[in-house]
Amino acid sequence: MVNLKKKNQQLGLSYGELVWREFKKSRVNIIFLIFIIFLFCLAVFAPFLANDKPFVIRIDGQLRFPIFKSLTVSNYSVFLAAAAGLIQLLLIYRNRKRIDPSIRGAVLFRQIVVIATIVAAGIILLFIFFPRRLDATDYKSMLASGGATDAVFAPIPYGYARTDLEVREEPPSRRHWLGTDDVGADVLCRLIHGSRISLSVGFVAVGISSIIGVFIGSVLGYFGGKVDFIGMRFVEIMMAIPSFFLIITIVAFFPRSLFNIMIIIGITSWTQNARFIRAEFLKLRNQDFVQAALSLGLPLRSILFRHMLPNAIAPVLVNATFGIAGAIFIEAALSFLGFGVAPPTPSWGQMLSLGVSTTGRFLWWLTVFPGLAIFLIVLAYNLVGEGLRDALDPRLRRAV
């Protein structure tokens, strides 16, 4: 352990470190990566940023914390997952300082398994044992009538499901920074809560499509021959189907839920990944190091996913970032058309569709702000994807 620092210096840069070094050379990449991280924080902490329940309030001389009581089980699951992700990142950093390089891979694997298990178990336990409660108290009117004092509210003191017909369709003002929608809900609040939908749709849908695409593509590419021929014809059939219409059709049959949308986007967009991975595997299959791995008697699992996949994953990683942008776009379009998540759950596309009110007025703040949000997040993912593609491209990388 004494000479670990020396070892790290001697170790040289691993593949991931090389890519990161190249990625961070461009300022645009960093700016938009930070923007995406910022959006993630926004999504994770949405209930603390925009909530109609106060953090602290004094009722009958007693301090209460309604905001924590009002959090739902899914909110706590999100916190748990985010905390686990953060802990994992810290552990990776710590591994580099504390763990010998020889067993670092195995240690990392163990950590990921342990943390994932804890998170999964935690979420399941939360769903089983979390008491369902509904806090319908209107703390603001209590405050106004003098029933309570010393309240500290979130920066945006409105719930996303609020209906207040007295302030409906109001343009941006001091009270409602980005205006209100047709039922009087605060647009900024709904934007913040809507980021959760967009980000999670992007990630889960792309996760599903990447896993399916990588698996099918690697099998087709590795085995080649008849398997490849039949498989690729199937992939081409899948590609020939106009996926947006397929999604609309399927969504029309199934209940309007976020999970259905994620799964449907995922299972209709894997074809491109499969093609990328197949092409890379066809190329890699005859490479000497794959032959060498075979000649060492390694099992197929190890050859496909340990030795070939890391060398073939670059186009899929890049495609994933574009895919996230695409999935966000599809979700927004579905919601815009009214096939998305059911209100009052906020979604950017759905908010966009309210831009023209039932009375025929054009409400610009309901078009511009959600539209801008969609535009920025799609732009950010595309630019980060492009940066990643350049960083992964060995031709652009200088010799080490």
Add this chain to the structure above:
Amino acid sequence: MSENDVLVSIKNLGVSFYSEDGIAKAVQDVSFSISKGKTFALVGESGCGKSVTALSIMKLIPFPPGEIVSGSIYFKDKNLLELSPKRMRTIRGNKIAMIFQEPMTSLNPVYSIGDQIAEAIMLHQHKTDEQAWADSVGVLKQVGISDPERRVYEYPHQLSGGMRQRVMIAMAISCRPELLIADEPTTALDVTIQMQILDLLDELQEQNDMSILLITHDLGIVAERAHKVAVMYASRIVEIAGCRALFDEALHPYTQGLLKSLPRLGVNKKRLDTIPGSVPEPLHFPEGCKFHPRCPLGNKDNRCRSVEPDLREVKPGRFAACWRVQGYQTEKERLEYGTKFGK
């Protein structure tokens, strides 16, 4: 040489590749055996089937398009061709290991070399991470890599070609295989490194008592290292002999041509001898003896043109496949030949 000394014995091996243009018989009727602790060299031009023979022993012929169509490969008492893929995996890398021609591309660029060596050790010898890494340092030391404690953490791109080939050898010998197949191990290296790598192989052979199947087109290497040599031409073995015997007196006209085309010290020549013509393509092999269109003995002989000679023992310890070699034809054939072709 008693039966017990034989480690690998290949009989009548045939490998074909199927393509749209037809069936290419890459290896036909190849038989030889490798003794324990000895080096067996397989020599021949590019495309003559040397590497395919080696890959057949590992059962790594890509299918499709390739397939082992006939023969048997006995490793000790097991016929490798009859083993299940799962059993075969316990032999590959463990009992039989292989090193490849191209050290620059034979290591996986995304893992450190210790990772790659340790994976094989963990798989075959069921050791823990720490033990396997300690062993990797050991084998790196054995193949003469300086400062192995440090090198074990390095990635392939940080090593030179000679070092990478040493790492490949370390990977191959990490589980102490009984047979090491070296498929042109030095072709991609410069001459001084070639020497070192070959010396290393000799040394390891002595230490571990392993057999080496050395595949090469460099007769110079063969003369120095091999105990026994087989010369391949267009998918067949044309001659097998002890190393010294072959260089003293080659029987097959192809071998003779090869030896003549080598530069020799002390002989002043403007041009080296060559064998006229080129190696026939596997899809268009000539009838009869495959060497007859290029044969310096002339191909006026009908028998050479029409009947393919098989490998026979023409003298004690000497095998050849040529109608013209003395002692090749049986008495019966000579009579038949005489009557049939009227000459």
